[in-house]
Amino acid sequence: MTVLPKELEQLASEFRSMKKIAGDFLTKVRENEFNKRPPDNGWSIAECIDHLIVTGDDYCNKFEEALAILEQKNRRYTKEMKYNWFVRKFITNVEPPVKRKLKAPAKWRPATNIDKAKATAAYLQLQDRWVDLINQSAEWDTTKTRLLSPAVDWIKFTAFEILGVNSAHQRRHFDQAKRVKNSI
Numbered sequence: 001m002t003v004l005p006k007e008l009e010q011l012a013s014e015f016r017s018m019k020k021i022a023g024d025f026l027t028k029v030r031e032n033e034f035n036k037r038p039p040d041n042g043w044s045i046a047e048c049i050d051h052l053i054v055t056g057d058d059y060c061n062k063f064e065e066a067l068a069i070l071e072q073k074n075r076r077y078t079k080e081m082k083y084n085w086f087v088r089k090f091i092t093n094v095e096p097p098v099k100r101k102l103k104a105p106a107k108w109r110p111a112t113n114i115d116k117a118k119a120t121a122a123y124l125q126l127q128d129r130w131v132d133l134i135n136q137s138a139e140w141d142t143t144k145t146r147l148l149s150p151a152v153d154w155i156k157f158t159a160f161e162i163l164g165v166n167s168a169h170q171r172r173h174f175d176q177a178k179r180v181k182n183s184i
Contacts, residue, residue: 002138007081012134014167019127026120029181034116038183047110048177049119052170055108056126058150059166063133066147066159070140077141087161095168096175105151
């Protein structure tokens with residue numbers, strides 16, 4: 001197996017960490033707390049998790065598309081990977097602590113009355129999928145292809161940027177879920 005570049009190893013570590021954090025956190029959430037909304041009527045813990053599953057699945061699909069392009073064009077890893085200024089700003093806006101609320105696109109609004117066991121399993125599997133995709137990309141320069149965001153058609157991300165955005169996005173909504181747990 002090819003050794004991961006340090007930037008990808010860092011991101012794989014973040015997704016593995018999220019899996020552990022999520023597993024520990026969700027085992028402490030009681031069934032009657034999972035779908036309960038906080039006093040401010042924001043998203044429940046279940047809705048936070050469902051949103052992450054849906055967005056993560058869409059972004060994983062985009063990442064797989066990017067990998068196919070990189071392999072087809074034989075764009076191998078050659079140098080350090082970095083985010084551009086727009087993505088650094090974007091990540092800052094989704095990274096906790098939340099500086100401003102952002103409205104989720106309609107297709108990413110969470111379901112209600114979500115089964116805790118199924119959602120937990122799907123979320124933990126998503127983390128494994130991210131790590132698997134990162135491992136598959138070890139020899140490819142994930143900065144060398146840009147794809148439209150699955151959220152809006154005016155933003156393009158490289159595969160590398162997709163990883164960073166999703167890692168930050170997960171931290172944002174897990175921070176939100178923890179605040180919900182503390183408020184109910």
